[in-house]
Amino acid sequence: MNQKTTDFVLDHPRLIFLVVLLLTLATAALIPLIQIDTDPENMLPESQSERVFHNTVKQRFNLHDMIVVGAVNGSAQGIYNPESLQALLSVANQIEQIKGVIDYDLMALSHVDNIVQEGPGTIRFEWLMKKPPQDQESADLLASYVDRLPLLNNTLVSADHKATSIYVPIADKNESHRISQDIQRIIDSVKSPDDYHITGLPVAEDTFGYQMFVQMGISAPLAGLMIFLLMWYFFKNLKFIAAPMIVAMSTVIVVMGAMIGMGYTVHIMSSMIAIFLMPIAVVDSIHIMSEFVEKYQPGANRRSVIKEVIADLFKPMLFTSITSSVGFFSLMLTPIPPVQVFGAFVGFGIILAFVLTIVFIPAYLIVLKESSLSSLQDIHHSRSRLSGAIKKLGQFSVANSWAVTAFFVVVMAISVWGIMKIQINDNPVRWFKQDHPIRVADQVLNEHFAGTYDAYLVLSSNQQDVQTDFEQQLTAVQSDRLSQWSAGADPSLGFKEQLDDWMNRAEDELFDATSDEQISQLEDLIGQLEVAQQQLAYFKSPSGLQQLIDLQQALADSGLVGKSNSLADVVRTVNRELQGGDAEQFRLPATQAGVAQTLLQYQSSHRPHDLWHFVTQDYSETVIWVQLTSGDNQDMTAVVDYLDEHIANEPVLAELDINWAGKTFLNKVWQEEMVAGMGMSLLSAFVVVFVMMVLLFRSLLFGLLAMLPLTLTISFIYGLIGWLGKDYDMPIAVLSALTLGLSVDFAIHFIQRARDLFAEHQDFAVTMKLMFAEPAAAISKNAVVIAIGFTPLLFAPLVPYITVGFFLATIMAVSALVTLMMLPAMLKILNKWTLR
Known part of the structure; x- marks a missing residue:
C-alpha cells in the first residue's frame, strides 16, 4: 500500500471509524426490507424456455401447485373403516375453508364423483362420499367404487387400501408453509385412528424458506462467537481482537444491506452469504495481528511497526483477496440467477473486507493505549501447541520431500477415481433431515401411493x-x-x-x-x-386418444413411473358405464362422435371443470399427468430419456409436439444448467487465477506451484464426495468457488513470504525454519478460524447448511495441510529453479 495512504490512515483514525460506522448504519437500515425466496423455479431465468413453457401450461390447463395430505392406517381393513372415513371427511371439509385453498379443485374421497350406470346408455354422477359410511359393509362398497375409477385408484387411495390422500390446490405457493400449519392444526383437532402426513414440493420449499430465515439469525451470530473465542485463545487480549470482529460484522452488514437494498431476494444461496463472509473477513486481520505481535516490542515506535507490517503483507493480502473474489465472481458465469447473486455479493464482500482491514486495523492499532498491548508479549508462536505442531510438520515435509510428493500423487489419483463416481442429483424434500416431518411424510406416502411428485407430458397437434x-x-x-x-x-x-x-x-x-x-x-x-x-380437435379423435394410451403404457413399462392419468382415461371410464359397465367395455369409442358423447356426459358431473385440466377447449392440446415416487432430478432425467427413445422409435408420434412441464421437471432443468454453468465458471476462474499467479510471482514455475494446493484440494474434496456417495447438489457445486479462492490464498502467502525471506537470508534451510515460525502459524490460524467459523452450520436442521459446514471445514483443513506440506517439499525438490 502506498506510504501516503498508510500515513493518512494513521493520522486520521477517528475519521476512518466515522466512515465505517456511517456505512454500516446506512446499510443496516435496509436489512428490514428483506424478502425470502426458496422457489427452485427461480433458479432459472424468467426467460428460460422451459420455465416459460411450464407457466404457460399451468395457465392453459388451469393447473395449481398442490399440498399433499395423507392418512395412513396399518390395520387389516386399512383406511376403509367408518372412523377413518369420518375423520377424513371432517379434515377435507375444514381444509377447503382455509384462505388460499382453491376449494373447487380440492380432491378427496368426499369431493369427487362416482360414475355409475343408471340404465342402458345413461350414467349418473354422484358424490363418492358425501356422507361417511356408517358400517363396514358401506365402507367396503366405497372401496369397490374407487377400485373401478382409474383416475382415483392409487391416487386418492393407495392400491393396498392402507392410505388415502387429500390434494390441496393453493393459489399462491408462497403461502404453502402457512397453509400447511393451518392443516396441521385441523388434523390435531380431529379424532382419528390414522397417522396424518403433509408433504409436496410447494410446502417443502416454503417451509425451507421459513426455517432458512430462522437459521440465518442463528448461524451467523454463532459463527461470530466461535471466531471470537478462537481469537481470544490465540491472542488473549479483548481490545486487540475487537478490531477484526468489527471488520467482520461491518462487512456482513454492508453486503447484506446492499443486496437487500438493491431489491434482491434472499434465496437458499444468498442466505449463506453472512456465514461465508464472517470467517473470510477476519483472515487478513489475523495475518496483520500475528505479524504485529512478532514485531512489536514495548516502547517501540508503534507507527513504524504498523507501516512495516502493512508493507510486508499488503501485496500477498491484495492478491489473496483478488483471487478469492475471482473464485466467487466466476459464479456470475452460471445461468442460475440466485448463484449469480451469491457469487457477486460474496466476491464484493471479500474485496470490502480487504479494504476495511487495511484501513480500519491500522487505525485501530494506532489508537490503542500502550497498556492495552502489554499482554501481547506473553504471546509467542513458539510457545503455542499449534505452532509447535506446525514446526514439526515443516521439518518432516522438508526432510521427506520425495515421500510427501509421492503421497500427494497417490491422493490425487484416488481423488480423480472418486470424482468419476459423483452423481448429480437434488431434491428439495431432501433439504430436510431424515427425521423432519416433511421428509418422513414424503417417504411414507410414496411407499403407499403411485407418487406425490407430478410432471406433465404436454402434447400438441400440428x-x-x-x-x-x-x-x-x-x-x-x-x-x-x-x-x-x-x-x-x-x-x-x-x-x-x-x-x-x-x-x-x-x-x-x-x-x-x-x-x-x-x-x-x-x-x-x-x-x-x-x-x-x-x-x-385432434384429441377428440380415437386415434389421438390411442396415442395417449400408448404413451401411458410406455411410461408404465419404463418401471420409472408410478402412474399416469390422461383424457383417454376419462373417455374410457365414461364409455364403460355407457356400454354396460363391464371391464371389457373399458375402451375408446370407435368414432369421434362417440368420444364427443362421453365428454358431453362427463361435463354433467359435479366437477365438469376437471376436464379442462386434461385438454384445451379446442382439443388441440392435452396433458398426461405423470406421478413419480421420487423428486430426485436423476429419476426425472431417466423418465425423460426413456420416453425420448420411445418417441424416436414411433414415427406416428413425430406428427405431435411433445414437451415436459411441472416442478419436478424444472428441478431437472436447473440442475443440468447448474452443472454446466459451474463447470464453466470453475474452469474460467482457474485460468484467471493461474494467470494472476504468474503475474504476481513473475514466474511460470511459481505460478504452477501456487496452483498445486488449489488443484489438490479441489480434487480431494470432490473425490471425497464421490467416495462418500454424496449427491452433487447445489451447495456442493458452489464449494468449488470457495475452494478455489481460499486454497490459493494460503499458497500465495507461503510462496511470497518464502521468497522474501530467502532474498534476505540466501539460505534455504534458514528460510524454511523462519517460514514455519510466524508465516506458517498465521496460515494455520487462518485455516482453524475459518474451519471453526463454519462449524455452527453442522447443528442446523437443514441439510444444505450441514453439507456446507462439513465440507468447508474439510476444505480449510486440507488446503492448509497441502500448502504446509506440499509446497516446502516441492520447493526443496525444485530448489535449483525456485529459491535461487
Whole structure:
C-alpha cells in the first residue's frame, strides 16, 4: 500500500471509524426490507424456455401447485373403516375453508364423483362420499367404487387400501408453509385412528424458506462467537481482537444491506452469504495481528511497526483477496440467477473486507493505549501447541520431500477415481433431515401411493399440417371468398380462430343465399371447414386418444413411473358405464362422435371443470399427468430419456409436439444448467487465477506451484464426495468457488513470504525454519478460524447448511495441510529453479 495512504490512515483514525460506522448504519437500515425466496423455479431465468413453457401450461390447463395430505392406517381393513372415513371427511371439509385453498379443485374421497350406470346408455354422477359410511359393509362398497375409477385408484387411495390422500390446490405457493400449519392444526383437532402426513414440493420449499430465515439469525451470530473465542485463545487480549470482529460484522452488514437494498431476494444461496463472509473477513486481520505481535516490542515506535507490517503483507493480502473474489465472481458465469447473486455479493464482500482491514486495523492499532498491548508479549508462536505442531510438520515435509510428493500423487489419483463416481442429483424434500416431518411424510406416502411428485407430458397437434391440407383442398372460388373475408381481420389470429370466423361468415351467407350455385359452393366450403375443425380437435379423435394410451403404457413399462392419468382415461371410464359397465367395455369409442358423447356426459358431473385440466377447449392440446415416487432430478432425467427413445422409435408420434412441464421437471432443468454453468465458471476462474499467479510471482514455475494446493484440494474434496456417495447438489457445486479462492490464498502467502525471506537470508534451510515460525502459524490460524467459523452450520436442521459446514471445514483443513506440506517439499525438490 502506498506510504501516503498508510500515513493518512494513521493520522486520521477517528475519521476512518466515522466512515465505517456511517456505512454500516446506512446499510443496516435496509436489512428490514428483506424478502425470502426458496422457489427452485427461480433458479432459472424468467426467460428460460422451459420455465416459460411450464407457466404457460399451468395457465392453459388451469393447473395449481398442490399440498399433499395423507392418512395412513396399518390395520387389516386399512383406511376403509367408518372412523377413518369420518375423520377424513371432517379434515377435507375444514381444509377447503382455509384462505388460499382453491376449494373447487380440492380432491378427496368426499369431493369427487362416482360414475355409475343408471340404465342402458345413461350414467349418473354422484358424490363418492358425501356422507361417511356408517358400517363396514358401506365402507367396503366405497372401496369397490374407487377400485373401478382409474383416475382415483392409487391416487386418492393407495392400491393396498392402507392410505388415502387429500390434494390441496393453493393459489399462491408462497403461502404453502402457512397453509400447511393451518392443516396441521385441523388434523390435531380431529379424532382419528390414522397417522396424518403433509408433504409436496410447494410446502417443502416454503417451509425451507421459513426455517432458512430462522437459521440465518442463528448461524451467523454463532459463527461470530466461535471466531471470537478462537481469537481470544490465540491472542488473549479483548481490545486487540475487537478490531477484526468489527471488520467482520461491518462487512456482513454492508453486503447484506446492499443486496437487500438493491431489491434482491434472499434465496437458499444468498442466505449463506453472512456465514461465508464472517470467517473470510477476519483472515487478513489475523495475518496483520500475528505479524504485529512478532514485531512489536514495548516502547517501540508503534507507527513504524504498523507501516512495516502493512508493507510486508499488503501485496500477498491484495492478491489473496483478488483471487478469492475471482473464485466467487466466476459464479456470475452460471445461468442460475440466485448463484449469480451469491457469487457477486460474496466476491464484493471479500474485496470490502480487504479494504476495511487495511484501513480500519491500522487505525485501530494506532489508537490503542500502550497498556492495552502489554499482554501481547506473553504471546509467542513458539510457545503455542499449534505452532509447535506446525514446526514439526515443516521439518518432516522438508526432510521427506520425495515421500510427501509421492503421497500427494497417490491422493490425487484416488481423488480423480472418486470424482468419476459423483452423481448429480437434488431434491428439495431432501433439504430436510431424515427425521423432519416433511421428509418422513414424503417417504411414507410414496411407499403407499403411485407418487406425490407430478410432471406433465404436454402434447400438441400440428396445426400447420391441417392448415396446409385445408388450403390444398380449396377451389379458386373458395380461396377468393376466404381472402375477401380475411381482409381487414386481425393478422394475429391463429388458424383455429380464422376457421371459426370463416364458419360464422359462411353460415350467415348461406342463410341469405338465393342461387343454387351459391348455396352449393357455401355448403362445400362449410363441409371443408368442419373437416378442418375436426382435424384440429385432434384429441377428440380415437386415434389421438390411442396415442395417449400408448404413451401411458410406455411410461408404465419404463418401471420409472408410478402412474399416469390422461383424457383417454376419462373417455374410457365414461364409455364403460355407457356400454354396460363391464371391464371389457373399458375402451375408446370407435368414432369421434362417440368420444364427443362421453365428454358431453362427463361435463354433467359435479366437477365438469376437471376436464379442462386434461385438454384445451379446442382439443388441440392435452396433458398426461405423470406421478413419480421420487423428486430426485436423476429419476426425472431417466423418465425423460426413456420416453425420448420411445418417441424416436414411433414415427406416428413425430406428427405431435411433445414437451415436459411441472416442478419436478424444472428441478431437472436447473440442475443440468447448474452443472454446466459451474463447470464453466470453475474452469474460467482457474485460468484467471493461474494467470494472476504468474503475474504476481513473475514466474511460470511459481505460478504452477501456487496452483498445486488449489488443484489438490479441489480434487480431494470432490473425490471425497464421490467416495462418500454424496449427491452433487447445489451447495456442493458452489464449494468449488470457495475452494478455489481460499486454497490459493494460503499458497500465495507461503510462496511470497518464502521468497522474501530467502532474498534476505540466501539460505534455504534458514528460510524454511523462519517460514514455519510466524508465516506458517498465521496460515494455520487462518485455516482453524475459518474451519471453526463454519462449524455452527453442522447443528442446523437443514441439510444444505450441514453439507456446507462439513465440507468447508474439510476444505480449510486440507488446503492448509497441502500448502504446509506440499509446497516446502516441492520447493526443496525444485530448489535449483525456485529459491535461487
